[in-house]
Amino acid sequence: MEIKINEDTHNPLLNRRKIDFTIKFDGATPSRNEIKNKLAAMMDISSELIVVQDIDNQYGKKEARGYAKIYDDANTLKSVECDYIIERNKPPEETESEA
Structure with missing residues (x-):
């Protein structure tokens, strides 16, 4: 999986950054957790501070666009x-143990 950051915007009022990105991958579309971990490694921050808001697959391509905060x-x-956004972005082991 390869992630290319298209835009990085800082929002000082909400103390966050908005990252628009493009993912190229083989096989199935990567999960939110895989994307969060890859972004965390690229940005050298904790994955707990990242929220993957949206992932849109490109029809017929092994490519997706999305944005994270x-x-x-x-x-x-x-x-x-x-x-519900926080719940959607929890790692899989946390959501299974709570259910």
Whole structure:
């Protein structure tokens, strides 16, 4: 999986950055968790501060576009993001153990 960052915008009011990216991959579309871990490694930050908001597959291609939000701290993430978005971005082992 290869991620190319198309745009990186800082939003000082919400203490976050918006990252527009393109993913090239082989096989199935990568999961949100795989994308978060790859972005965290690229940006050298914790994956807990990243929220993958949207992933759109390109029809007939092994390519997807999406955007993620990177927060400065966990408290801001919890106060700004909706609960269902936070739940959607939890790692798989956390969602299985809570259910």
